[in-house]
Amino acid sequence: xxxxxxxxxxxxxxxxxxxxxxxxxxxxxxxxxxxxxxxxxxxxxxxxxxxxxxxxxxxxxxxxxxxxxxxxxxxxxxxxxxxxxxxxxxxxxxxxxxxxxxxxxxxxxxxxxxxxxxxxxxxxxxxxxxxxxxxxxxxxxxxxxxxxxxxxxxxxxxxxxxxxxxxxxxxxxxxxxxxxxxxxxxxxxxxxxxxxxxxxxxxxxxxxxxxxxxxxxxxxxxxxxxxxxxxxxxxxxxxxxxxxxxxxxxxxx
Amino acid sequence: xxxxxxxxxxxxxxxxxxxxxxxxxxxxxxxxxxxxxxxxxxxxxxxxxxxxxxxxxxxxxxxxxxxxxxxxxxxxxxxxxxxxxxxxxxxxxxxxxxxxxxxxxxxxxxxxxxxxxxxxxxxxxxxxxxxxxxxxxxxxxxxxxxxxxxxxxxxxxxxxxxxxxxxxxxxxxxxxxxxxxxxxxxxxxxxxxxxxxxxxxxxxxxxxxxxxxxxxxxxxxxxxxxxxxxxxxxxxxxxxxxxxxxxxxxxxxxxxxxxxxxxxxxxxxxxxxxxxxxxxxxxxxxxxxxxxxxxxxxxxxxxxxxxxxxxxxxxxxxxxxxxx
Ligand SMILES: Nc1ncnc2c1ncn2[C@@H]1O[C@H](COP(=O)(O)OP(=O)(O)OP(=O)(O)O)[C@@H](O)[C@H]1O
Ligand SMILES: [Mg+2]
Numbered sequence: 109x110x111x112x113x114x115x116x117x118x119x120x121x122x123x124x125x126x127x128x129x130x131x132x133x134x135x136x137x138x139x140x141x142x143x144x145x146x147x148x149x150x151x152x153x154x155x156x157x158x159x160x161x162x163x164x165x166x167x168x169x170x171x172x173x174x175x176x177x178x179x180x181x182x183x184x185x186x187x188x189x190x191x192x193x194x195x196x197x198x199x200x201x202x203x204x205x206x207x208x209x210x211x212x213x214x215x216x217x218x219x220x221x222x223x224x225x226x227x228x229x230x231x232x233x234x235x236x237x238x239x240x241x242x243x244x245x246x247x248x249x250x251x252x253x254x255x256x257x258x259x260x261x262x263x264x265x266x267x268x269x270x271x272x273x274x275x276x277x278x279x280x281x282x283x284x285x286x287x288x289x290x291x292x293x294x295x296x297x298x299x300x301x302x303x304x305x306x307x308x309x310x311x312x313x314x315x316x317x318x319x320x321x322x323x324x325x326x327x328x329x330x331x332x333x334x335x336x337x338x339x340x341x342x343x344x345x346x347x348x349x350x351x352x353x354x355x356x357x358x359x360x361x
Numbered sequence: 362x363x364x365x366x367x368x369x370x371x372x373x374x375x376x377x378x379x380x381x382x383x384x385x386x387x388x389x390x391x392x393x394x395x396x397x398x399x400x401x402x403x404x405x406x407x408x409x410x411x412x413x414x415x416x417x418x419x420x421x422x423x424x425x426x427x428x429x430x431x432x433x434x435x436x437x438x439x440x441x442x443x444x445x446x447x448x449x450x451x452x453x454x455x456x457x458x459x460x461x462x463x464x465x466x467x468x469x470x471x472x473x474x475x476x477x478x479x480x481x482x483x484x485x486x487x488x489x490x491x492x493x494x495x496x497x498x499x500x501x502x503x504x505x506x507x508x509x510x511x512x513x514x515x516x517x518x519x520x521x522x523x524x525x526x527x528x529x530x531x532x533x534x535x536x537x538x539x540x541x542x543x544x545x546x547x548x549x550x551x552x553x554x555x556x557x558x559x560x561x562x563x564x565x566x567x568x569x570x571x572x573x574x575x576x577x578x579x580x581x582x583x584x585x586x587x588x589x590x591x592x593x594x595x596x597x598x599x600x601x602x603x604x605x606x607x608x609x610x611x612x613x614x615x616x617x618x619x620x621x622x623x624x625x626x627x628x629x630x631x632x633x634x635x636x637x638x639x640x641x642x643x644x645x646x647x648x649x650x651x652x653x654x655x656x657x658x659x660x661x662x663x664x665x666x667x668x669x670x671x672x673x674x675x676x677x678x679x680x681x682x683x684x685x
């Protein structure tokens with residue numbers, strides 16, 4: 109089976125800042141890849157190139173074996189190719205309702221582009237019942253995002269990704285605002301993705317969370333990949349030790 | 362009332378507090394006029410006159426509501442109105458063909474809006490600066506090509522005059538156009554993909570992009586729509602006056618901004634109200650005409666409009682704060 113993502117020697121700069129400096133990154137079929145690295149290492153930039161938010165300056169990218177033209181690749185085409193992303197920034201709009209946030213960019217419309225409001229609201233209620241499992245704290249499909257708690261917002265962003273069933277789910281720091289119980293739900297979601305034969309990229313600073321659900325770990329430092337490990341070859345303690353080593357060499361430089 | 366009904370009732374009031382506030386304000390203004398000059402304000406003719414003048418303000422206010430909902434601003438539309446109306450007047454005068462005149466009028470409006478949008482999105486100049494420049498540029502341009510002289514257009518008695526400045530059952534048709542457009546804009550803003558994208562772009566541009574909204578396209582389209590509405594309003598004024606004059610549109614900028622703000626649309630983007638703009642247009646348009654009709658001296662107009670704007674935006678802001 110062909111790899112979901114294959115990146116070769118990818119470069120990306122923002123003005124003078126070289127965020128990604130020649131990265132080779134692959135995500136295999138039915139593989140969960142944990143991405144680790146310091147603040148500002150380039151993790152979010154990497155996944156935003158995959159999800160079509162940023163284009164890349166140099167290198168080659170293949171999605172499901174299809175060569176990607178960086179000028180044409182965008183969020184819409186990534187969605188169509190079955191890539192679903194939960195961004196670190198959550199990508200929600202505060203003054204808009206929950207249901208509009210869920211379906212933004214993928215509205216259910218008639219031929220003229222008018223939104224089927226009732227259908228979207230009904231569907232959102234279903235999502236809240238079955239995926240978010242909000243315990244009736246007063247939030248409903250028509251609540252404004254600004255009235256939700258941090259964890260609830262995170263829940264909305266994650267359920268949106270769960271709802272649009274996809275071949276690759278990318279999660280960028282999805283557990284930041286969550287309680288232990290909620291973290292467990294996210295980890296179970298990742299395991300469920302794996303079970304359904306799909307792939308996942310999971311970014312987190314919490315190695316204890318990443319370790320048990322990932323097949324492979326990739327460590328990024330200042331825009332390049334400095335380490336790659338299979339879980340079956342390394343224990344959590346050893347991985348931790350490796351990461352500490354990277355930080356040490358960095359501070360010595 | 363059962364408990365649940367009562368809660369739903371409160372929610373209804375809660376949701377529409379701004380709208381209620383607006384209606385109360387309009388009623389207060391009306392009452393003030395009726396008391397100060399009953400003979401004018403208890404007869405129907407003043408209201409009929411509002412119905413033919415307010416739509417010019419209202420059509421542009423609808424366009425501006427989209428622009429503000431998107432977190433942008435447009436200062437160029439009064440000049441666009443003049444340029445578009447000039448094109449209509451001169452094309453109509455030389456060809457006598459309504460369709461040519463109409464297309465060049467609306468086309469020019471869309472074109473200027475598109476240029477505004479392109480400079481804002483592709484170059485990144487803030488819209489307040491771009492449209493400030495464009496306001497002078499377009500005014501100067503229309504003065505240049507018109508040589509600064511007025512044009513009398515032979516529109517009297519044409520079928521198109523019946524459609525754009527006639528009367529239907531005694532009601533000025535402009536008001537029906539405005540009503541129809543308001544309904545259309547309501548559905549466009551709150552029920553259509555485009556309107557949703559406008560509000561998301563005004564709320565959180567980065568999030569909108571991450572969810573696949575082509576923010577640049579949305580902005581260019583909204584500025585073009587504003588241009589088209591200015592052109593449309595220019596055409597209505599032309600049909601009403603049957604004369605184009607070089608200063609056409611001057612004085613509308615502040616009035617129309619006032620109408621939109623009094624209506625309750627905020628200038629921070631992400632939120633907008635078509636109902637508010639509709640009522641706000643009538644309020645501002647009627648005040649201007651009403652104060653004069655009431656026999657008050659002209660400078661009272663500014664004083665009272667100013668007072669009203671400040672009260673209205675204070676109320677809207679307080680309501681918005683309480684909802685948060
Ligand atoms: N849109 C942007 N414009 C300019 N610079 C950017 C942009 N996005 C990221 N950068 C820069 O690129 C580098 C990598 O950022 P990135 O967000 O990818 O890091 P990260 O690994 O996700 O960090 P964190 O763990 O803190 O989320 C940083 O130096 C950042 O300042
Ligand atoms: Mg990041």
